[in-house]
Amino acid sequence: MVFAQSLRMAALAAILLAPSLSFAQEETAETLPDFPGREETFGYCIACHSMTVVGRQGMDRARWDETLNWMAEKHGMPEPDPEMRKTLLDYLAQAFPPKAPAQNGGWVNPFAPKP
Known part of the structure; x- marks a missing residue:
């Protein structure tokens, strides 16, 4: 009886979780x-954190360089x-440049550097 109930709960959990797992990329x-x-x-980068974290940053080359120093220290x-540092900085500055400031009272990251 307990086994059958556990089995039903496991099946229900699998059904409920399956749709959310399909959204993971x-x-x-x-x-x-x-x-x-x-x-x-x-x-x-992926050795320590997801690339989603990297992609959210949106920094200029100098800030990316400072961030590499900070992560090392x-x-x-x-x-x-x-050579690798130049490759990383070239890519990061081009792929994830600074983001435009929020317009019309949109959300502003309180930790973002002030211009």
Whole structure:
């Protein structure tokens, strides 16, 4: 009796969760904007966090550079060699540039740097 009830609960959970799982998108380099350095940047960044986090940032090249320094200093990210650093910065600045400020009273990130 207990086993049958557990089995029904497991089946119900599978049915209820199945639709939400179909919306999840697997992150691959091909899901990112297509610019030179995409594969290298994906491989470097995905080791620690999702690319969704990266894509939300929207920073200029100088801020991306500062962020690489911060991640190396504070989070132990392996320091990229100069050639890899240039590849990462070229890609990040082109694929995820600064975002336009919110218009008409839209939401503003309180942690975003002030212009």
